[in-house]
Amino acid sequence: MKDKLSPLEIDALTEIFNIGIGRAANALNKMVSQPVDLTIPQIEIVPNKTAKAKLNFASDIEISAVTQRFDGDFKGQALLMFSKESGLQLVSTLLGNKFPAEALSELEQDSLVEIGNVILNACFGTVINFLKSSIKIEMPEFIQGDINKVYVYSSENDWSLYIKVKFTLPHENIEGFISFIMDITSLEVFQESVRKFVFGISHKNEG
């Protein structure tokens, strides 16, 4: 990667993603009876290997993930990941289940896909709206397995946009992780768009 994003650029990125994710929270609140709040405390651009380590999922931990592939100005794979327990807890809280089960049923799995879809779409929407990028996005899919099955990348040299998402529910907080795994060229294009966006804003402010 040529240059890292400056702290100001990272701040801007965090801000626009928070706006997008806020819209996702609104959508979720319309769907369910429990109030949900979503925040992004942390965004980083790191090598895939580092991102995988940051996820801090032990290799024997089962992960539930929703993934959407994308192609266009930049290409790669977006992932929203939970530990299996967190995923279960999120779904049963949102569906108001009285007795939380030990595994997601097929229909409950679909609900997790919908939640993931809403959140990832919000991120994509942000990228398209703010960064004026043109990308084509695939239907969401559900993946379950350990970190090595879920978090797959083709090259050590690839980078990812690592986003931590906090779900604030009435009685508990649940952590999820978003990763946009991209190849190096895509990432450069992405960073360029971020710089342009920040430049545009600061330019506007000066003018």
Place this chain on the structure above:
Amino acid sequence: MDNIPKDILFHSLNDLSLGVILVDQKQHIVFYNQWIKDHSALSDNKGLGCNIGDVLEGFRDSRLSDACTEALTLGLPTKLSNTFNPTPLALFKKRHIGDNNYRIQQQISIKNINTCQDESLCEILIHDVSSSVKKELMLKKLADENKKQQLKAELANRTKSRFLANMSHEIRTPMNGVLGMLNLLSTTNQTQEQVHFTRLAESSADTLLHILNDILDFSKIEAGKLVVELIDYDLLSNLSDLVQSLSMKSKEKQLEIILDVTGIEHQMVIGDPGRLRQIITNLVGNAVKFTQEGEIIVKAQTILDDSGNITLTVSIIDTGIGIPADKCSTLFDAFTQVDVSTTREYGGTGLGLSIVKQLCELMEGSISVSSVFGQGSRFSFNIQLKPSTEKPLSQPNISLKGIKVLIVDDNHTNLEVLSKQLCIFGLEVVQAESGNEALILLDQYDSHYFSMVIIDMQMPKMSGDTLCAEIRKIKSFDSLKLIMLTSMGQRGDAQHFSKLGFSAYLLKPVVIKDLLNTMEVIIDNDQVLKSTVPLVTRHYIASLQEVIKTPVAKILLVEDNRINQQVALGILNKFGHSVDIAVNGINAIELLDKQSVDDPYQLILMDCQMPEMDGYAATEHIRKNMNSSVVSTIPIIAMTANTMKGDKERCLASGMNDYLAKPINSKLLQEKINHWLSTSN
């Protein structure tokens, strides 16, 4: 693929078993397939070109409509799950169009598709998931029902435990009265007939209490509520004391109980002494019950393994009626006895061995039995203990090293066991199996070779006292000390043996610690001995070790049950304590508030279950809210009939210092009182 005729594509779209709707940028319907016609109010190309919200009920202001907008403007695909959006569109089962009871359970995908005219359309795909929903609903209902049953069962189990605790309390309270009153009755002046009746009543009440304890233990084990304690204790003295007390019963039948602890290499251990006692008491009790003549050997040994655990193996070997081979395997099952007639002849609940087995298993061990019918049985069990780092409380002073002793006993096992034990402490032992042999041996050695002769009383041909008389006839043996071991303790024995020329007499089975202490006293305190007591007995040894005389105290007894008040009062008065009675916690606090500064209460005995204010609440109040430090630190001993798991912890948590289970054992009560009086001074 590109040149597939349009009508083929059209047909296949219509044949799909899912709904397809295409809308344009203005959300006007461009196409819908046959499935939609079959399941909605749309038919005969009705609604084509119309806004989808106008012709399909449920679309307007739905997440579906938002998703269509997102797909058309940003190209974002959306999946609407059934759980969050069960029946968004007005779609019905075939032939039930319009009937909301037959609305189809939907799962919808929305995505943008690019057409050749460079204008994108939005494709809405609708899956009918009604059958999956129905299936999952049923499964969920089953799972919920299951969970509900489970919670119900847990509640029932808790109720059962509470019931047991209550029953235990309810039965023990009057039992306490009965046993206590009988105990007091036996100290009054009674005719011989009354003494006899009292004794019978006492033993019946005792038996009843045992049965009650068995049933309670059994239910506790069944409910998984029995906890094994882990405390440091002296294995050797625990076993010695136990066998000593068990031999009381065997004496009535003239059976000898021999304790062989020569295999015990670890004196201080960590484990549950109470439960070990319970196991051995039960097994020896059985042995005594089923043995008419002969002996009962209790043989114990410890082995330390590589992982640092001690395996304690104890065998109880009797010469009783034995058990038929085919009954051995079912012996440890609950409610089983060798045959029903045994119950009538020998009594018992049939729970004893089952409890013993489960106690062994709780302590990571096992139990087995081997028996020859008509010749005797051997019960062997092992349990796991941990080595303790504490020092034994009473290690005999080894001033006895090198002392030469002659032991005379006709019972070979006894002779061996006693010799081995004394050898461990460095004494030199010579054995004789009869009085005659002893006299011959004494004659063979130098007259000052032996310092002491230990003589068994009950021997054939020449009894212990005859042997003593023979020895005393010989002048050169004047300085030789004689110790008598007897299984039959009788009143007046001390005087009798003293007159004969014995320096000490001890009851069998002899506790090695006592024997060593006795020997020390005889050798060292020759002078003292002459001037004080004529003879050293176990009680004398015990009293020598007692440093402080029993103190007398002012005690507040808090107890609501009138009979229990009388029992406790009787015991306490017997020990010379002055006692005031409070009938509940409130009353107790009033008395403590009003007490005089010069003569305060020194100790409180607190019942736990009382009306108005129970013992826990009263203790908490005393500990937290009473200003005077004399009151707030006063020792409080709980007396409770609850013996379920956690009772002790609850008592201590509320601020009590100690805990005593009802029925109150007068000896134990006095011990606890002495202990707490001495620590609080």
